[in-house]
Amino acid sequence: MSLASPEPKGLSTKQKIASAIGLIGLFVLVLALFNTTLPNKPVFLSLSLGLITLGTIVFANDAYLTKLAGIKNDGVWFKSISSRGLIGWLTGVGLTTFYVVLYFYAELLGLGTNGEPNTGLVALFDPLSKILSGNPASQWFVYGTLYTIAILAFGYKFLLKYRHNRYQQIRTGSVMFFQLGFAFLIPEFMARLNSDTFSLPYYDLKNIWPLNYYNFEQYRINDFLSAGNIGLALLIFGVASIFIITPILTYKYGKRWYCSWVCGCGGLAETAGDSFRQLSSKKLSAWRIERWLIHTVLVFVVVMTTAVVHSYLGDDSSKYWLTKKSFLISVASFLTLVFAGVMIFKRKELAKDAQYGAIGYFVILAVLFGIHFLSGDGKIFILKAETLRSTYGFAIGAIFSGVVGTGFYPILGNRVWCRFGCPMAAILGFQQRLFSKFRITTNGGQCISCGNCSTYCEMGIDVRSYAQKGENIVRSSCVGCGICAAVCPRGVLKLENDKLDGRINPNEILLGNDVDLMNYVNQK
Amino acid sequence: MEHIVIIGNGISGVTAARHIRKMSDKKITIISAETDYFFSRTALMYVYMGHMKFEHTQPYENWFWEKNNIGLKQGFVSKINHEASELIFSDGEKLTYDQLIIAVGSKPNKFGWPGQDLDGVMGMYHKQDLENLEKYAPTNKECKHAVIVGGGLIGIELAEMLRSRDIPVTFLVREESFWNGVLPAGESAMINRHIKNHHIDLRLSSNLKEIIADENGKVKAVVVQETGEVIDCDVVGLTAGVSPNVDFLQDSGIELGRGVKVNRFLETNIPNIYAIGDCAEQHEAIGLRRPIEAVWYTGRMMGETVAQTICGNRTEYKPGHWFNSAKFLDIEYQTYGWVFARPKEYEEQFHWIHEDDTKCITVSFHKGTQDFLGINNFGIRMRHEVFDRWLTEKKDINFVMQHLGEANFDPELYTKYESEILSAFKKSQLQTA
Numbered sequence: 001m002s003l004a005s006p007e008p009k010g011l012s013t014k015q016k017i018a019s020a021i022g023l024i025g026l027f028v029l030v031l032a033l034f035n036t037t038l039p040n041k042p043v044f045l046s047l048s049l050g051l052i053t054l055g056t057i058v059f060a061n062d063a064y065l066t067k068l069a070g071i072k073n074d075g076v077w078f079k080s081i082s083s084r085g086l087i088g089w090l091t092g093v094g095l096t097t098f099y100v101v102l103y104f105y106a107e108l109l110g111l112g113t114n115g116e117p118n119t120g121l122v123a124l125f126d127p128l129s130k131i132l133s134g135n136p137a138s139q140w141f142v143y144g145t146l147y148t149i150a151i152l153a154f155g156y157k158f159l160l161k162y163r164h165n166r167y168q169q170i171r172t173g174s175v176m177f178f179q180l181g182f183a184f185l186i187p188e189f190m191a192r193l194n195s196d197t198f199s200l201p202y203y204d205l206k207n208i209w210p211l212n213y214y215n216f217e218q219y220r221i222n223d224f225l226s227a228g229n230i231g232l233a234l235l236i237f238g239v240a241s242i243f244i245i246t247p248i249l250t251y252k253y254g255k256r257w258y259c260s261w262v263c264g265c266g267g268l269a270e271t272a273g274d275s276f277r278q279l280s281s282k283k284l285s286a287w288r289i290e291r292w293l294i295h296t297v298l299v300f301v302v303v304m305t306t307a308v309v310h311s312y313l314g315d316d317s318s319k320y321w322l323t324k325k326s327f328l329i330s331v332a333s334f335l336t337l338v339f340a341g342v343m344i345f346k347r348k349e350l351a352k353d354a355q356y357g358a359i360g361y362f363v364i365l366a367v368l369f370g371i372h373f374l375s376g377d378g379k380i381f382i383l384k385a386e387t388l389r390s391t392y393g394f395a396i397g398a399i400f401s402g403v404v405g406t407g408f409y410p411i412l413g414n415r416v417w418c419r420f421g422c423p424m425a426a427i428l429g430f431q432q433r434l435f436s437k438f439r440i441t442t443n444g445g446q447c448i449s450c451g452n453c454s455t456y457c458e459m460g461i462d463v464r465s466y467a468q469k470g471e472n473i474v475r476s477s478c479v480g481c482g483i484c485a486a487v488c489p490r491g492v493l494k495l496e497n498d499k500l501d502g503r504i505n506p507n508e509i510l511l512g513n514d515v516d517l518m519n520y521v522n523q524k
Numbered sequence: 525m526e527h528i529v530i531i532g533n534g535i536s537g538v539t540a541a542r543h544i545r546k547m548s549d550k551k552i553t554i555i556s557a558e559t560d561y562f563f564s565r566t567a568l569m570y571v572y573m574g575h576m577k578f579e580h581t582q583p584y585e586n587w588f589w590e591k592n593n594i595g596l597k598q599g600f601v602s603k604i605n606h607e608a609s610e611l612i613f614s615d616g617e618k619l620t621y622d623q624l625i626i627a628v629g630s631k632p633n634k635f636g637w638p639g640q641d642l643d644g645v646m647g648m649y650h651k652q653d654l655e656n657l658e659k660y661a662p663t664n665k666e667c668k669h670a671v672i673v674g675g676g677l678i679g680i681e682l683a684e685m686l687r688s689r690d691i692p693v694t695f696l697v698r699e700e701s702f703w704n705g706v707l708p709a710g711e712s713a714m715i716n717r718h719i720k721n722h723h724i725d726l727r728l729s730s731n732l733k734e735i736i737a738d739e740n741g742k743v744k745a746v747v748v749q750e751t752g753e754v755i756d757c758d759v760v761g762l763t764a765g766v767s768p769n770v771d772f773l774q775d776s777g778i779e780l781g782r783g784v785k786v787n788r789f790l791e792t793n794i795p796n797i798y799a800i801g802d803c804a805e806q807h808e809a810i811g812l813r814r815p816i817e818a819v820w821y822t823g824r825m826m827g828e829t830v831a832q833t834i835c836g837n838r839t840e841y842k843p844g845h846w847f848n849s850a851k852f853l854d855i856e857y858q859t860y861g862w863v864f865a866r867p868k869e870y871e872e873q874f875h876w877i878h879e880d881d882t883k884c885i886t887v888s889f890h891k892g893t894q895d896f897l898g899i900n901n902f903g904i905r906m907r908h909e910v911f912d913r914w915l916t917e918k919k920d921i922n923f924v925m926q927h928l929g930e931a932n933f934d935p936e937l938y939t940k941y942e943s944e945i946l947s948a949f950k951k952s953q954l955q956t957a
Contacts (some may be wrong), residue, residue, distance in 0.1 A: 003895065009663070009689055041838075070853070166935070166938050167937045172948075208707075227739050284585065443909075443933055448820045449567070450570065450576075451564060451579065452575060452576065455576050461817050482935060489851040489856065490849040490858070491849065491933060494905070494934075
């Protein structure tokens with residue numbers, strides 16, 4: 001039986017006008033794409049981006065400011081766009097096509113090759129790019145601009161939707177700030193510093209390895225090292241981000257400090273992707289796939305990066321302190337240290353997952369040995385480091401994180417990449433599960449199993465299965481967006497940083513019961 | 525192998541089944557005429573509102589039952605023959621049991637109003653009610669106006685549901701203020717204002733006289749008792765409370781009052797037959813509780829308790845400190861301990877309301893001993909664990925007011941009101957001293 005009727009409430013007149021305004025803005029981009037001659041590029045570019053933003057703002061104002069503050073999920077499962085209806089599928093196909101073109105056929109967007117000037121859509125963005133960095137636009141500049149506009153405009157919409165919720169407001173302000181400042185403006189301004197004698201690589205400072213899987217490739221290391229103190233500082237910052245900053249912040253706040261407050265992928269998911277969060281699968285089978293997939297990507301990126309760095313290091317320690325051999329040894333020792341530490345101190349918390357961790361660890365170690373003993377001529381076994389790198393860049397960097405990760409928003413939910421693929425999320429999640437004060441507390445026995453929390457969990461966590469047993473939620477995948485706590489109609493969930501003791505409470509402790517009964521129930 | 529049969533797949537019956545399975549490998553069969561699988565009744569409203577699909581209200585995936593070897597049977601039990609330990613279904617089929625748990629829940633009250641069985645008149649309790657509402661009120665074109673009769677939790681939820689599709693709603697409430705049999709005056713008044721802010725036509729002190737049919741036997745209008753006013757409408761929601769769904773047990777030999785009479789062990793007068801949840805009626809009320817508690821949480825606790833008994837550990841139903849929660853449109857409500865709408869003679873209450881008119885609390889304490897007795901909180905979330913402990917430890921009111929911050933459960937970064945509440949409390953104490 002289907003209870004989902006055709007949309008019982010259509011768009012209001014104002015919302016239709018707003019949609020039209022936004023579509024006209026998009027249409028200007030389409031005109032540019034098909035090389036229509038637009039007389040005054042700066043005017044048309046401003047017009048296009050302005051109309052897209054204006055349309056979103058007018059739409060959001062009418063959708064939310066006309067109602068009292070509160071949860072605004074009415075009709076989510078009736079609207080075609082947010083319930084895998086026709087519009088949802090069309091949007092998915094459209095987005096996917098855009099990403100395929102962006103990554104693999106940028107010339108179709110008008111990117112000038114072999115020194116020719118840009119045409120089409122990319123050329124439309126030239127004026128803005130010249131203002132910021134002084135250079136003509138690339139397809140990535142076009143993408144970065146649209147990405148930033150999306151986060152800002154839909155961020156505004158999200159701010160209105162959750163105007164009763166300060167956690168959501170401040171968190172959204174944060175992702176908007178980091179996208180505009182760190183991801184968009186600062187790298188462009190950094191490019192202004194470049195000259196014939198001085199060159200910094202493009203660097204979004206908040207983009208940390210292994211999400212930024214290319215950060216330690218040879219050309220970037222060369223750039224860093226040749227750019228004096230600034231370059232060296234950036235390189236050190238890149239390494240410190242992984243080994244010092246990330247663990248400390250994750251210990252104190254959980255992985256949310258990154259995934260739903262800072263990260264650009266998270267930023268887009270939380271703003272433009274907010275309408276799709278309910279589409280993530282909560283099935284146990286999806287969780288099984290998730291765990292294998294994301295950790296496989298993690299192993300892949302570790303092996304790939306190690307191989308790439310190994311390939312350009314030398315053998316002679318008198319020339320440079322870090323040699324092929326010492327590098328491999330330090331990677332192996334670091335991994336062994338982490339592995340041993342977890343096995344000794346956290347084995348109980350890992351339970352059955354320990355064996356999967358062990359498999360991952362031994363695979364990596366075996367490969368490291370392989371690299372050392374079997375490689376020559378820049379080869380690892382039979383594969384070149386370069387082959388590994390380009391395979392990762394293609395399969396994970398482009399297809400998974402871009403085409404699937406964002407293109408499939410309207411089909412699989414807004415965190416496909418973060419949930420199934422992001423190796424950064426895997427590392428932070430590992431820390432969150434084992435070495436963090438963060439948890440989602442369940443409020444005693446107040447859960448009524450309604451399912452709003454699970455439905456709106458973008459990471460596909462079955463939050464209810466914990467809440468209805470009175471358990472805290474300590475899951476490596478939780479990005480701490482806080483929506484489960486917001487949509488809960490009974491005030492059952494709270495994101496907290498608190499003591500490590502009793503953080504994981506796998507007993508069915510439902511308050512309100514007689515104490516003796518609680519004891520019986522918890523006897524296994 | 526012993527066969528445990530449970531009639532009803534709501535929270536009580538399913539909790540009992542899960543816990544019996546945890547402790548034993550007895551054969552378990554759950555019978556339901558309503559749905560194939562367990563769902564959260566309290567979440568039905570969100571399906572109509574489009575927040576969730578029906579399958580989202582099911583806490584367990586469909587494979588869960590077979591994997592845990594819990595049998596599910598669809599059917600309507602029309603009779604229990606306890607002498608033969610067998611159930612007789614409406615289609616004549618029979619099923620024998622060794623132990624029987626009756627967990628059949630409630631049904632909406634109807635008070636013999638003329639026209640109460642017309643098309644377009646419905647309660648909001650069963651999944652079938654939801655389907656009915658979808659049929660008669662799919663949009664505000666088919667349903668130009670709806671009238672809700674009865675000002676309780678289900679009534680205000682039904683009003684919220686209909687408003688989510690922009691259907692104009694008139695809300696007839698018998699009492700002079702919304703739910704004031706449970707809520708103290710200040711809280712009830714705040715909710716009255718909140719209902720009106722949502723453009724719901726709230727009519728207090730208004731009773732239903734009759735429901736008028738059109739020529740096809742479908743509702744056309746209602747008549748208000750007090751004024752005689754005729755209100756045109758396409759849907760009437762009857763939400764004047766619920767009562768145990770025990771009609772099929774008349775003449776079964778099982779002792780009935782309003783519900784199935786049970787002792788503190790949830791045993792009926794017939795050996796091997798138990799009753800839990802909404803349909804169970806205690807011989808003697810437990811503490812300040814009512815003999816029938818139609819509440820999610822008590823149903824769950826009874827399920828856990830009866831599972832112990834059935835698995836050989838005969839256990840008394842001993843609920844701890846009272847708690848409950850609800851949501852009135854945008855305002856969340858929680859209660860811990862006892863705060864009475866009309867204070868008992870030993871009870872003193874302190875009420876604080878925020879100037880934005882969406883947050884308030886009422887704390888109750890003993891005039892003589894100053895013991896903290898309970899709290900109602902609206903628009904501010906409070907920690908169950910903390911109040912449960914304070915009630916057990918019999919903290920005095922001054923301690924509770926000074927440590928209220930420890931009980932705060934609002935999301936991080938929210939504005940805190942504890943100091944404002946504390947100074948208001950101190951002021952009130954000076955005035956009464």
